[in-house]
Amino acid sequence: MAEPTQLAYRTLKGIGMLNAAPVPEGNLRCCVYSPDGRSFAWASPEQVSVVDASTGHVTTTLPAQNVFELGFSPLGTFIITWQRPSKDEDGNAVKNLKVWRTIDDNAGAEGQRSVVGQFVQKSQTGWNLQYTSDEQYCARCVTNEIQFYQSADLATVWNKLRVEGVTDFAVAPGKDQSVAVFIPERKGQPAVVKVYKVPHFDTVLSQKTFFKGDKVQFKWNDLGTSIIVLAQTDVDKSNKSYYGETNMYILSASGGFDSRIHLDKEGPIHDVAWSPNSKEFGVVYGYMPAKTTIFNAKAVATHDFNLAPRNTILFSPHGRFVLVAGFGNLAGQMDIYDLEKDYAKICTIEASNASVCEWSPDGKHILTATTSPRLRVDNGVRLWHVGGGIMYNEDMSELYHVCWRPQSPTKHPLENPVHPVPTPHSSAIDYLGRVKTPSKPAGAYRPPGARGTTTPLHFKREDEGGAAFVNNGISSTSGGINGFGKPRRREVPGAEAAESNLPPGASAEGGVSLAGTGEGKDDGNLSKAALKNKKKREAKKAKDAEQKATALVTGEGEGPNGTVNPRSPGRSPERGHNRHRSQGENYRSRNNSQRRNQSQGPDGQTFEHSSRQNQSQRRDQSRRRDDSRARGPKINTRSANHSSFENGNAPANAKATQGGKSVSGPSAPAAAPDLTVTSPGGGSPEEKRVRALLKKLRAIDDLKMRVAANEKLENTQMQKIQTEESVRKELAKLGVQE
Numbered sequence: 001m002a003e004p005t006q007l008a009y010r011t012l013k014g015i016g017m018l019n020a021a022p023v024p025e026g027n028l029r030c031c032v033y034s035p036d037g038r039s040f041a042w043a044s045p046e047q048v049s050v051v052d053a054s055t056g057h058v059t060t061t062l063p064a065q066n067v068f069e070l071g072f073s074p075l076g077t078f079i080i081t082w083q084r085p086s087k088d089e090d091g092n093a094v095k096n097l098k099v100w101r102t103i104d105d106n107a108g109a110e111g112q113r114s115v116v117g118q119f120v121q122k123s124q125t126g127w128n129l130q131y132t133s134d135e136q137y138c139a140r141c142v143t144n145e146i147q148f149y150q151s152a153d154l155a156t157v158w159n160k161l162r163v164e165g166v167t168d169f170a171v172a173p174g175k176d177q178s179v180a181v182f183i184p185e186r187k188g189q190p191a192v193v194k195v196y197k198v199p200h201f202d203t204v205l206s207q208k209t210f211f212k213g214d215k216v217q218f219k220w221n222d223l224g225t226s227i228i229v230l231a232q233t234d235v236d237k238s239n240k241s242y243y244g245e246t247n248m249y250i251l252s253a254s255g256g257f258d259s260r261i262h263l264d265k266e267g268p269i270h271d272v273a274w275s276p277n278s279k280e281f282g283v284v285y286g287y288m289p290a291k292t293t294i295f296n297a298k299a300v301a302t303h304d305f306n307l308a309p310r311n312t313i314l315f316s317p318h319g320r321f322v323l324v325a326g327f328g329n330l331a332g333q334m335d336i337y338d339l340e341k342d343y344a345k346i347c348t349i350e351a352s353n354a355s356v357c358e359w360s361p362d363g364k365h366i367l368t369a370t371t372s373p374r375l376r377v378d379n380g381v382r383l384w385h386v387g388g389g390i391m392y393n394e395d396m397s398e399l400y401h402v403c404w405r406p407q408s409p410t411k412h413p414l415e416n417p418v419h420p421v422p423t424p425h426s427s428a429i430d431y432l433g434r435v436k437t438p439s440k441p442a443g444a445y446r447p448p449g450a451r452g453t454t455t456p457l458h459f460k461r462e463d464e465g466g467a468a469f470v471n472n473g474i475s476s477t478s479g480g481i482n483g484f485g486k487p488r489r490r491e492v493p494g495a496e497a498a499e500s501n502l503p504p505g506a507s508a509e510g511g512v513s514l515a516g517t518g519e520g521k522d523d524g525n526l527s528k529a530a531l532k533n534k535k536k537r538e539a540k541k542a543k544d545a546e547q548k549a550t551a552l553v554t555g556e557g558e559g560p561n562g563t564v565n566p567r568s569p570g571r572s573p574e575r576g577h578n579r580h581r582s583q584g585e586n587y588r589s590r591n592n593s594q595r596r597n598q599s600q601g602p603d604g605q606t607f608e609h610s611s612r613q614n615q616s617q618r619r620d621q622s623r624r625r626d627d628s629r630a631r632g633p634k635i636n637t638r639s640a641n642h643s644s645f646e647n648g649n650a651p652a653n654a655k656a657t658q659g660g661k662s663v664s665g666p667s668a669p670a671a672a673p674d675l676t677v678t679s680p681g682g683g684s685p686e687e688k689r690v691r692a693l694l695k696k697l698r699a700i701d702d703l704k705m706r707v708a709a710n711e712k713l714e715n716t717q718m719q720k721i722q723t724e725e726s727v728r729k730e731l732a733k734l735g736v737q738e
Contacts, residue, residue, distance in 0.1 A: 034076035097121035117154020174224030221278035347388030360411035
């Protein structure tokens with residue numbers, strides 16, 4: 001007859017065991033079974049208690065306070081405790097990792113116990129010692145070496161495996177005493193995994209080098225003949241994943257085989273597990289919906305399951321069934337497959353919000369639980385039959401931990417696990433009565449306009465016939481096969497570039513598009529209005545070019561109505577620069593310009609200019625003033641034409657209007673001016689000095705305004721303000737009046 005199964009759990013109020021003697025309640029921080037299943041231990045703030053798992057009788061009490069982690073050796077001979085790191089009165093670190101004998105014949109009458117060994121272990125991750133299956137040796141990782149001890153004597157290091165930069169290791173189970181070590185990337189060198197035989201550390205049996213490996217997970221098969229290395233990086237440099245990149249390798253302990261496991265679907269590796277027969281393993285990988293594949297010991301794929309949103313794979317203890325499930329942020333569906341019947345699917349179980357999933361030792365039941373702190377509501381334990389029915393349900397308050405009692409599969413003959421189906425517990429029947437079954441399957445929300453129509457392929461998952469997910473490192477909102485919005489431009493090497501999606505009014509070469517304005521197009525493709533506007537612009541450009549040419553030759557500018565501008569638009573190097581011009585000067589300048597534009601000749605002739613000409617003159621004057629401010633102080637010079645206008649006399653080549661007719665005065669040939677082009681930064685040393693002083697004066701004015709605004713200045717800035725008087729004196733010496 002098969003031995004009854006048993007499970008233990010820990011909640012906020014205490015620890016409990018099903019199918020076993022009751023356990024005292026209280027503030028119990030952790031609990032654990034021994035690997036052989038004979039003992040069960042828990043830690044309270046005062047001590048550690050060890051009981052016989054079958055009877056519940058207390059077998060050992062350890063005087064260890066505030067223990068946060070517990071562990072057993074493979075045969076249950078030793079129990080290991082871990083306490084939080086602390087320091088003694090002298091400031092030295094306290095040895096917080098202690099190893100005790102589970103059954104100590106030398107224990108005192110009042111519970112006095114002596115430790116087998118103790119160490120300083122600061123990190124809670126990987127805190128426990130690693131034992132060989134026969135408990136002959138144990139090992140721990142320190143800086144740049146793996147230290148091996150004989151289990152009965154932990155005070156003396158038995159042997160050392162010296163490996164520069166080692167960060168992780170794993171001792172193999174089974175009869176072959178092997179150890180695998182991992183050295184991450186450093187100084188441009190690739191990461192490496194090496195396998196040694198204990199205690200022959202001079203020879204490397206097998207090794208594999210690879211890049212993209214910041215940390216690894218070791219997974220030995222039960223026989224200890226092969227190891228899977230799951231390498232992971234903290235950052236994905238291709239920006240395709242938030243969680244880094246993952247790669248998988250397999251090595252044999254004898255060194256006869258090593259290879260990278262090639263996966264045919266892009267995406268992360270979610271889970272990997274060995275079968276109990278040590279001849280095959282399963283991998284769940286790829287972007288959702290993920291792909292699940294069974295490989296043999298040579299990393300050759302033997303079977304692929306259908307695509308589905310899954311991230312967990314578990315083999316039953318006998319290797320007969322495999323469970324493929326999706327937990328975490330997935331719906332919690334579990335698919336059960338029978339490997340002996342050509343991977344036939346038995347059932348699908350709905351276990352929503354499950355955070356723990358384990359096969360029972362008999363291979364017929366599955367444990368699921370919702371635990372805290374991942375989810376603080378709906379905590380409880382549920383047992384399911386491999387055929388899909390629920391067998392037991394118990395709701396609990398703040399469930400922290402639950403596990404099966406370890407038992408050998410040989411104690412539970414499998415026979416026919418599917419039939420007959422056992423009778424469910426009353427709690428399972430009550431649970432089924434409370435669960436609401438939807439009258440019709442609930443699907444995704446569809447807007448009224450899309451109801452009754454076929455779902456587009458880009459809204460379907462890959463396992464539902466949709467397009468395969470392609471992650472190119474760009475947000476899905478940028479478009480594409482699986483994105484929304486406008487699709488991205490397709491680029492074919494060697495082909496003509498397609499028209500890109502540009503904002504309205506933008507040009508493909510950059511800037512503003514001239515489409516619709518008549519620029520850059522043939523006249524035959526333009527409308528009448530656009531053609532008319534084009535002719536107007538061309539006429540205006542020709543007229544402006546003619547005026548500029550006349551100004552360069554005569555030194556004077558001729559207006560659009562044939563009148564002569566009083567000033568030449570040409571730039572003269574003798575013109576001064578004055579940036580600090582008052583508004584009164586600008587106003588007087590505009591009045592003088594108006595008087596010049598409406599002066600009378602000796603015969604009562606009136607020189608009138610159109611409003612357009614006046615506006616053009618004002619714009620020219622404004623531009624000249626801006627140019628003069630940029631160049632420096634302005635030295636006022638007036639031409640002969642300007643003087644004749646102010647005296648009421650028109651220039652010789654001006655046109656007058658009399659009786660609505662245009663009258664031309666006698667023209668005299670004008671001498672060509674001396675055209676000398678100078679750069680704004682040129683001039684005599686005196687002019688350069690004037691420009692520098694004016695620039696310094698403007699900076700002082702800006703600093704004074706900042707002081708007036710209660711802004712705190714530096715000492716050098718305050719000293720600069722104090723030099724204002726000396727700057728003005730120097731300008732006065734140079735003949736510049738401010």
